[in-house]
Amino acid sequence: MADTDVIVVGGGPAGLSAALFASKNGLDAVAFDTDKTWMHKAHLFNYLGIRSMDGDVFLDRAREQATADHGVTLHEETEVTAIEQDADGFVVTADGEDHTAAYLVLATGANRDLAEELGCAFTDEDVVDVDVTMETSVADAYATGAMVRAEEWQAVISAGDGAAAALNILTKEKGEHYHDFDTPADV
């Protein structure tokens, strides 16, 4: 039995989005991040719904939304150094400790080393090969954001990739297509 449902490696837009969607919809989600996200260099004018926002402000809000609002466990300044697959899912090593999960979401930006070590297939462009749900050639392991594209690197695309991965995991867990639709009367 794994420690948690979903482990996310990376806390940029892709990783935080995946973790948020998973945790908001009832899965235990644990994320690890070394805070080297390109968002520290960005100022957003092109993220739909956000007219102008510094990348650092975006990150603060995204982290708060994922953790305080939706229950993600975020290990900041914590590097994942190894990942293996076993009969129960994935064993992720960080700070010398092993953490286990049924599902894995990789969101490590332009660094694709962990995906390579895990044995994920790569495309001719040397990026991680995924289908439209962001699942890699390794079952139940997903790759999202900059690591699956040679170009077209944009925050909004990474956030969408993370959401797609989490919704596919939720679909597998619930046994039917899962939609995260909120229609509250009071907002």
Ligand SMILES: Cc1cc2nc3c(=O)[nH]c(=O)nc-3n(C[C@H](O)[C@H](O)[C@H](O)COP(=O)(O)OP(=O)(O)OC[C@H]3O[C@@H](n4cnc5c(N)ncnc54)[C@H](O)[C@@H]3O)c2cc1C
């Ligand atoms: C100068 C510059 C300006 C930009 N301006 C814009 C812009 O105006 N608008 C826009 O939409 N996009 C912009 N971008 C692109 C945008 O920043 C990226 O598309 C986006 O950050 C990619 O998100 P991601 O989650 O895929 O990866 P990243 O944001 O790179 O996040 C990956 C995270 O994973 C962590 N990580 C990596 N390996 C490990 C590990 N082993 N263990 C734990 N954590 C790990 C990293 O530290 C990092 O925090 C800009 C990029 C740059 C370089």
